[in-house]
Amino acid sequence: MQDVAIVSFVQSDCVRHAGAQNEVELIMPVVQAALKEAGLISVQDVDFTCSGSCDYQQGAAFAFVAGVDALGAVPPIKESHVEMDAAWALYESWLKIQMGQAESALIYGFGKSSPGQLSNVLSLQLDPYYLAPLGVDTISLAAMQARSLLESGEVSEVDLAEVVVNSRANAKNNPHAQLSGDFTVDQLLAEPETVSPLRKHDCCPISDGAAAMIICTVEKAKAMGKPYAVIKGIDHRIETHHVTLRDLRRSPSVEIAAKKAGVHDAPVDVAEIYAPFSHQEIIVKRALGLDDSVAINPSGGVLAGHLFMASGLSRVGEVAKRIIAGEYKRGVAHATSGPCLQQNMITVLEGM
């Protein structure tokens, strides 16, 4: 596999309500800024464009098509879309480059969750015969996953609260974060349980926004003369759709993806984990085989701001950004989709 360079990454602030801005108006600024950061003038300067979004957020079939209005696609461009987090749009773009069909790509993800009810929207991804008709929601499923961990004795409430304390503290340095600040474990555990055993702070906030990234071959990145991070490995694995048939305390899909992506081939010093619920960070960290020397979620992670459909891409971008800045040498970015970490994608990044 050939190395692929990440030359720019931009994301918007995570805000609960983007107000009057529609999706196009959320996408335009990040796409323009990502192009500019890579030294490119327009979308015509990349070979391929791929986006990730979910039509159910807007409540309109083919809503993602309108996103193309943000690009400037005249004359026509080569373009694709995944009804997934934009991390999977990165995966498709990476494949395009591997296949020799493109040397550069623009990836963007966007989501305006505020008009709808995200938890109900996500019910629709469940089994349509046995679960969706009952209105089982993602928070409840995550709560049961948390209980299975807590009752096994492997993890305590304190461990969950510590994840949140670290997220909020790290997010103080992230200007795009929605939730940040100094909290103590005792403070958090004094809060009531909302969907027991989860408390409100164990669940990610809901955010509106967008993110964009430019990737290209290493040769092209060198020619651009811009600093970059390198994708050394990438892998995506899926577990069964039937949530009751899984051991929710484990993430075999993360374990396999980590191995295939080469996480263990050399030491890792930073990881961004897409954990919409505090206990999921613990599951993923364990499945990645990371010890406490690794910086976990220096951005604050999605507990500090959750751009649904762009958060996975943001995890990759946050790691790339820090490697480019020289803060870390080798990092792992995790993206997830589906209930209780059903699908997982692992990306391994290194410096130039």
Place this chain on the structure above:
Amino acid sequence: MSLESGSATDQQVEVLSQKFTLGFTYTRSTGPVVGRFLSSLRDGKMVGVKGSDGRVIVPPVEYDPVTAEALTEFVDVADTGKVVNWCWVAEPTEHHPLSHPFAWGMVKLDGADTPILHAIDTQGDATQMATGMKVRVRWLDQAQGNIKDIVCFEPGESSSGNVPEHDFEEPVVMMDAPTYLDYNYTAGNATARYLHQIRKGKIVGQKAPGGDFVYVPPRGSCPATGVATTEEVECADVATVESFTIVHIPIPGNPIKPPYVVANLLADGADVSFIHLLSEVDNDAVKIGMRVKAVWKPEEEWSYAMDNIRYWKPLENESDKGGK
């Protein structure tokens, strides 16, 4: 890696929003495996399927989750079981099966090796919930042939002895699976500015700075260049027919009686057409290039909507502009 200011995001206008409910009123075919499970519910029976490794999977799945082998060996299990996992929903929503606080539970039925997920009713009392507790199915009085024939689980060591009534004997092969999602749709910055002008009886298109195209209605960007349409250009309520169709079939939910004319109209001053109605015209006389003018509703009925213009009608002569 930060955003530059000066973009359209800075032009904040009053947020215009509209509530709507999206319904997916689908009927789903069940297939033989799910159908077998749903058919058995009306007899007050729970059934599972034997997986490749011999474990009994309830509710039954069509393919083994590990080997992907098609599964066909059905096994009867009890309607009583043990809670292996649960969470407490203190604030149920209208999408949930119970309106008072309840638990979601994973219940391993007696005879099954994997749990079924459903609601557990302890009359709103969370302290009655515990992993390992015994529960039984509460059956719906009148079977419908779907998963809701199980109302929920309730604490109990043995079966309730109740069985649903039912008035159908043929196997369940289809089930109604309607889903409704509520939204409060927001108009978008550019569109909101446009609708504020329509509210005042003006058609004000927008263009990107330095751009060639005036968009009516604007949707946020000049799609050709990907630049925000920050400049406003007032257009006339006189337009040219770019194309049209005569609708002869009734459209569900549309109050207008066919036959009627729907046209692509290019307003004077705009570069991109929009769709609206033509009326007060002999349908056979409509042609591309025809000049038309807006017929507005009375001013007191104007709102933030394109139907402030009732329809468009032929322009008799070029000096005959306006008509509000």
